[in-house]
Amino acid sequence: MSQAAAEPRPVAIPAPIPLREIAPWALFAGVVLLALLYLVGMDQGATSVFSGEVLHEFVHDGRHLLGFPCH
Amino acid sequence: MVRALLVRGMLAGLLAGLLAALFAGLVGEPALDGGIAYEDALAAAAGEEAGVAPVSRGVQSTVGLAVGFVIYGVAVGGILALVCATAQGRLGALSARATVVVVAAVGFVAAVLVPFIKYPANPPAASADDTIGLRTGLFVVVVAVSVGLAVGATVLARRLSATLGWWNAVLAAAGGYLVLVVLVGVLLPTIAETPADFPAAVLYDFRLASLGGHLVLWTALALVFAELVDRATRPAAAALR
Numbered sequence: 001m002s003q004a005a006a007e008p009r010p011v012a013i014p015a016p017i018p019l020r021e022i023a024p025w026a027l028f029a030g031v032v033l034l035a036l037l038y039l040v041g042m043d044q045g046a047t048s049v050f051s052g053e054v055l056h057e058f059v060h061d062g063r064h065l066l067g068f069p070c071h
Numbered sequence: 072m073v074r075a076l077l078v079r080g081m082l083a084g085l086l087a088g089l090l091a092a093l094f095a096g097l098v099g100e101p102a103l104d105g106g107i108a109y110e111d112a113l114a115a116a117a118g119e120e121a122g123v124a125p126v127s128r129g130v131q132s133t134v135g136l137a138v139g140f141v142i143y144g145v146a147v148g149g150i151l152a153l154v155c156a157t158a159q160g161r162l163g164a165l166s167a168r169a170t171v172v173v174v175a176a177v178g179f180v181a182a183v184l185v186p187f188i189k190y191p192a193n194p195p196a197a198s199a200d201d202t203i204g205l206r207t208g209l210f211v212v213v214v215a216v217s218v219g220l221a222v223g224a225t226v227l228a229r230r231l232s233a234t235l236g237w238w239n240a241v242l243a244a245a246g247g248y249l250v251l252v253v254l255v256g257v258l259l260p261t262i263a264e265t266p267a268d269f270p271a272a273v274l275y276d277f278r279l280a281s282l283g284g285h286l287v288l289w290t291a292l293a294l295v296f297a298e299l300v301d302r303a304t305r306p307a308a309a310a311l312r
């Protein structure tokens with residue numbers, strides 16, 4: 001970090017992105033992404049947002065092999 | 072900047088999900104079928120008629136499997152991108168590319184490996200139907216606690232690095248994570264529902280295939296996302312090389 005400017009560094013250290021800039025993305029995208037995880041891993045199981053069992057049955061094998069609790 | 076990372080993370084996740092679905096289809100489906108064969112044998116012995124399935128086995132084991140893995144990959148890729156956006160430039164001298172690999176490795180251990188050791192994946196018919204609520208709740212708890220502790224350990228390592236140096240700081244924080252997560256694992260209830268006559272080879276093969284699928288997904292995600300991030304920052308980075 002304190003090396004002279006003349007000495008080339010092997011890697012570029014990225015500048016930190018201000019947390020203010022990340023917060024809105026983390027909030028909105030974070031909620032959508034977690035909702036996707038919930039739909040593929042849990043819905044129509046212990047809890048249901050969508051009624052029926054078609055979603056559960058369609059992603060059923062992925063649910064088992066991804067390690068989510070099922071039947 | 073955040074948006075660019077998010078798009079790349081989700082794109083890498085899509086690719087990783089497809090690759091892992093291919094692995095899961097080839098390696099995991101035979102074991103999953105073993106569980107269904109056991110289930111069918113139980114039903115036949117009890118004299119139950121097979122009902123009409125809303126989605127056929129052929130669809131479940133191919134398109135359904137791929138869609139499930141791709142959605143999981145895109146979601147995990149997006150979350151990885153958001154965490155990397157926060158971590159890059161804040162973890163010592165790590166480049167953007169190395170940050171992706173480190174965050175993905177910590178994420179795999181905290182969100183997949185540790186929860187798997189406590190509550191491993193189960194093939195069909197190896198669990199009791201009426202405990203789905205308990206099993207789902209405990210699974211969410213162990214993932215949330217493990218990920219929370221890993222985030223705490225990373226923040227702690229960053230703080231300690233100023234006085235201890237990165238090597239000792241990471242060792243101390245990782246040791247702290249391990250002690251606390253083992254304690255949580257011991258305190259949480261054990262689930263032991265596998266029927267006594269469930270085929271052991273099916274259970275073993277299924278769990279190995281499940282962990283293998285996650286390993287394929289997270290490795291591909293980390294390497295593809297790292298490459299995309301590196302390419303995006305290359306013009307600026309080239310000047311420093």
Ligand SMILES: [Zn+2]
Pocket residue numbers: 060064070071195
């Ligand atoms: Zn199931």
